Amino acid sequence: MRTAEIRRRFLDYFAARGHQVVPSAPLLYNDPTLLFVNAGMVPFKPYFTGAETPPYDRATSVQKCVRTLDIEEVGKTTRHGTFFQMNGNFSFGDYFKAEAIRFAWELVTGSQDDGFLGFDPNRVWVTVLHSDDEAARLWENIAGLPPERIQRRGLLDNYWNMGIPGPGGPCSEIYYDRGPEYGREGGPVVDEDRYLEIWNLVFMQEELSTVRAKDDFDVLADLPRKNIDTGMGLERVATLLQGVDNLYEIDEVVGVLRKAAELSGRTYGAEGGHDDDVRMRVVADHVRSGLMLIADGVTPGNEARGYVLRRLLRRVVRSMRLLGVTDPVLPELLPVSRDVMKASYPEVERDWDRIAGIAYAEEEAFRRTLVSGTQIFDVAVADTRKGGGSTLSGDRAFQLHDTYGFPIDLTLEMASEQGLSVDADGFRRLMAEQKARAKADAKSKKAGAQAVEVYRELRATGVTPFTGYSELASDTSIRGIVLDGDLVASAAEGDVVEVVLERTPFYAESGGQDSDAGTITGDGFELEVVDVQRPVKGLVVHRVRVARGELQSGTDVLAQVDGEWRLGACQAHSGTHVMHAALRQVLGPTALQSGSYNKPGYLRLDFAWQGGLSQATRSDVEEAANRAIRADLDVSATYMPLATAREIGALALFGETYDEEVRVVEMGGPWSRELCGGTHVQHSSQVGLVTITTESSVGSGVRRVEAFVGIEAFRYLAAERSLVHGLTETLKVQPDQLVDRVGRLVAQLKDAERQIAELRSRQVLAEAGSIVARAHEMWGVDYIGHAAPGVAGNDLRSLALEVRNRVQDRAAVVAVVGGSADKPSVVVVTTEGARHRRLSAGDLVRVASETLGGRGGGKPDIAQGGGSDGSKSQEALTAVEHAIGHVLQS
Structure with missing residues (x-):
């Protein structure tokens, strides 16, 4: 049975029994305690906590979820996946244990011919909380399960709570016996690989006052209304019903796995190919997760959600590289996942151009990172060998991983090729510390959620009508x-x-x-x-x-x-809608908004797009926006069902959740049609004026435009006009001649600077002869130390080389200190004769740089450095002299 069919049967079953079918919430859910939706009950949490009154007594859903805490275990076990779907049925003070158990048993064991799932009832086991005699008795009476297939477990396994004060209750988990080839007999308490959990029924019946741990809490009282929250792992059920070994081999995942095998020329499941199998499973899991995250509006970045997506996509590329594939892989893999997921989530096909653009750009960026990361790795290897070591330190491996996005597996592989090992324990310790910090941050956010209790108390007396x-x-x-x-x-x-x-x-x-x-x-x-x-x-x-x-x-x-404030706010918010529509008009329908902020006089809009906008394109967008404003388009707001709004093409913001009844704001009918609860002008002309001030990148595949609106836009343009007027007065030209005149002035200035630089360089080099004359002989080596205040950069380097050229026939060291008082520079060069005497420019420049309060390095023949204290120039030259003497006398 295909995964989409299991999904359909689950929803149909509960819909036929009075449950409201609720669409999956986006993975980017508006919950400050969560990075992503990680459980089926998350969208219903306000109903369970009492913060909101549920609009129905019973509901069912198939919720998209992402969990990434165990990302390193993906592919290594049959139970870990990052993206998964959770089937659930929920009761808000309606039915309780008996009905929940009856529904579950009938759906799980009923005949497939009758629309059920058709599991063999003789292979079903359940667990209950050790003290939940009622649940055990119901399983015996309703399902006819023998007592030996009803196992009792403790709070850690069979009690649910949110980790904060609020509702909680015992669980009853349903397991299926996969057979002796998968492990030991004895039920789930003995082996959870053989006995695979497929469904968890949570009986919320208690109010918790304090929660110290999952199995350590205080019960305040019984809940006045008892609730049901269940979660059936769709992928686990598909694994069993499709007769495959693990969730990576079900129909919605295995296609990518097979494509990875085809591209790499490796065989999945081959004898001795465990590592290859793990890598293919990682690819199969992460490609699907990346697809679904981008579809819900996540873009790759260096923080929070964006970092998770970036890590997933880069692990795909890295895993394929370890399988021997160095060409771009996402254009081959991502369409395979799209084609199997579109049956349940049509948006992955509808938004394909945007999704593919973001994913492919991220792969290309990572391919560039691999090049630069390799260079950084080479430096780390050189430093390790220079120190006489044979192990790359854990902190260097962690730096490569965390700062430069260089995967640890590649570090291990490349270190082995160089004959080095890696301090993997040190790396894991640093990773564990980072995870601990992340968990502590999540815990603090969860603790912060307790502070809203007073708001829930006020909300319980009614909503706040917005007038x-x-x-x-x-x-x-x-x-x-x-x-x-x-x-x-x-x-x-x-x-x-x-x-x-x-x-x-x-x-x-x-x-x-x-x-x-x-x-x-x-x-x-x-x-x-x-x-x-x-x-x-x-x-x-x-x-x-x-x-x-x-x-x-x-x-x-x-x-x-404040009336003026509200007018400015309406202008800015309507201006944001105008800008969004103008971007889509000029760039095409994939230029979808991914975030915005507006206040009186100002708007900021983020949108999906690859590459910067040219000045001509910016002008086209700006003109399209202002033409719409001048057209005096009618602005209207209408309430309608969410399904109707989607049918007429109303655009929704990624990551937002909407009620079944939504507000649709239109400008000029279909020209701009968005779901929006904000305040707006009545006609587009009231926006006044929009002028773009900046356009920039805010992440892979995401651009940002900023603009002034209304009177602020006029003031911005007036300031620019004043600036142009001042320049034309100063340069005595007409405004249309200003660009040409400034261009000629810049060219003349560059030419003058070049001539000055050439004169200065000749003047500096002219001193070379007198500098050579001051050479100081030390044990058969000439030392030439010279302070050249104000000389820096290439001039300082050229002076040192010119002096060396004049003493190439003998053993000599040249050290020149220049730069400024707060930013001194030093260059050290050596002749071949000096290098035969074990004198290295790289070693000597470090001595000088440390004296100057900085660092330096380089090759044995030439090296440079700098510092922060130019008053110690002579001390630095003397330090080099002492260092030469130390080498020659040792």
């Missing part, structure tokens, strides 16, 4: 005051607190739009609004400074948005 689409001032009242995470009854003048209103005209920062500014006034007090946020869905929180008087909770107030 700002139709008014700038609202009569309202203060629902709550928050200070340092606690509810307080009042706030005094000068305090900075957070205020929740019963209704508000203030726009909370979201969708790239900055929050509104304004005031909240009441009887005897005035609050200055400095920020507005939505810490939990449906609740608007105003950060305010008490400018006058004393604030009391429950007081009636007037909330007033």
Whole structure:
């Protein structure tokens, strides 16, 4: 049974039993505690915690997930994969244990001819929490399982919680016996390779007050509404139903594995080919993960999500290289994954041009990194040998890996070719420390999530209606005051607190739009609004400074948005939509927005694109935007079902999640049609003017344009006009002659600088004769030390070489110190006769550079360095002289 069919059967089964089918949330979910969605229940977490009221009593989904903590284990075991799909059914205070067990048993063991999955019921085992007699009894009564196939386990294995105070409860896991060829008898408590877990049923029934560890927590009380959260590993079920050994060999993955084998000329599963098999499995897993991450809007980068994607794609290239393939591989592998995944996720085909462009550009960048990394590796090898060692240090290997993106496997391979080993233990220790820091950061973020408890309490009393689409001032009242995470009854003048209103005209920062500014006034007090946020869905929180008087909770107030600020915000946000549409008009439909920020007078928009925009293209985009503004396009906002919005082509921002009812903002009908909750002008002409100020790269395959909007755009252009006017007055030319005139001046200046440099060089070299005359003989070697203040760069090097040319017939060392007082430079050269006396320019320049407060190095015949203290020039020359004497006398 194909994976897509298993997925369909699961959703159909629960839909037929009253469950709302919920589409998968994007992998980039709006949760500060998560890098990516890593479990099927993540989109439903606000319902389980009570932060939001669920719109349905029961739901089902197949959720895309990514986990990367065990990335190094991918391919080595049959259980580790980075991207996976989690089938789930959920109950929010509706059915509980008995129904969850009945549903699971029927779907798992029911006949395939009847639409079920058709597992042999005699090979099904389950585990329950050691104290959960009820679950054990239900499995016996509902499924008819004998007691020996119902195993009890402790809290570590069979209790679920989020790691923070909140809901928790016992689990019951379903396992399938793969047979004696896969391991020992005795059930999952003995061997979890033979007995493969396929489904976990979580019975949320308790409220936890303190969570110290997965198996160490305090139970506050029973939940008033008991919930069900289940997770069935789609890939694991496919492994069993397709009769293959592991998840890398199922239909959605194996195609890439076979293509990797074909490109490399290796045979998967060949005797003695364990390492090759691991590499092919890594490729198969990571190609699919990279495809799905890019499809959901992730772009390669050096931090957080972007770094994970970059690492996955680079591990593909590295693994193929270790398989002997040095040509570009993603153009061969990625389309294979697209073709099998598009049945379940049509967006991978719809957005293919963008996805492929990002992935292929990243591979090309890594291929360049491999070249530069090899050079850095060669330096590390040389330093190791120079120190008399035979082991590349762990910190050098980690530096290559972490700073330069050079994979450790390649470092090990290349070191072996050079006859060196690598301190792998030291490397692993540094990697472990980095992982520990990452886990600590994640834990701190998770701990920070506890601070929203007060917001959940306020949200439980109702949402905060936003009235700002139709008014700038609202009569309202203060629902709550928050200070340092606690509810307080009042706030005094000068305090900075957070205020929740019963209704508000203030726009909370979201969708790239900055929050509104304004005031909240009441009887005897005035609050200055400095920020507005939505810490939990449906609740608007105003950060305010008490400018006058004393604030009391429950007081009636007037909330007033600054009209000028809102006008500027509307212009900037509408201008962002105009800029996005103009980019797509000029560049094509793949130039999709991947992020934005706007505030009064300014907008910033990130979009998918390879390579910088020429000045002509920038001008075309700017003109397209301003023509749309001049056209006075009608701007409208309409609410409609999400499915309808997608059907009419409304664009959604990557990483955002949307309700089933969405707001679609249109400008000129289909010219610009986007899902958006922000505030906008009523006609495009009200934007006024857009002028692009910069265009730059913010990551592989992502460009950024910044622009001024409205009056700020006019001021920007007025300042440029003033600058042009000043230049034309100074140069006595017309504006249209300015570029030519400045060009001629620059050419003349460069010519003059070249002539000056030539004169200075001749003057410097003219001193060579007098410098040679001051040579000092030491044990048969002439030492010529000379201070040349103000001489630097090539001139200093040329002077040293010219002096050496005049003493080539004898053993001689020339040291010249120049540069400036705060940035001295030194060059040391030696003749062949001096080198026969064991005098090396590289060794001597290090002595001089250290005296100058810096470093230096080079070859035995010529070397250079520098420092930070030019007052020690003579000391540096004397130090070289002493070093020469030490070598000659030893």
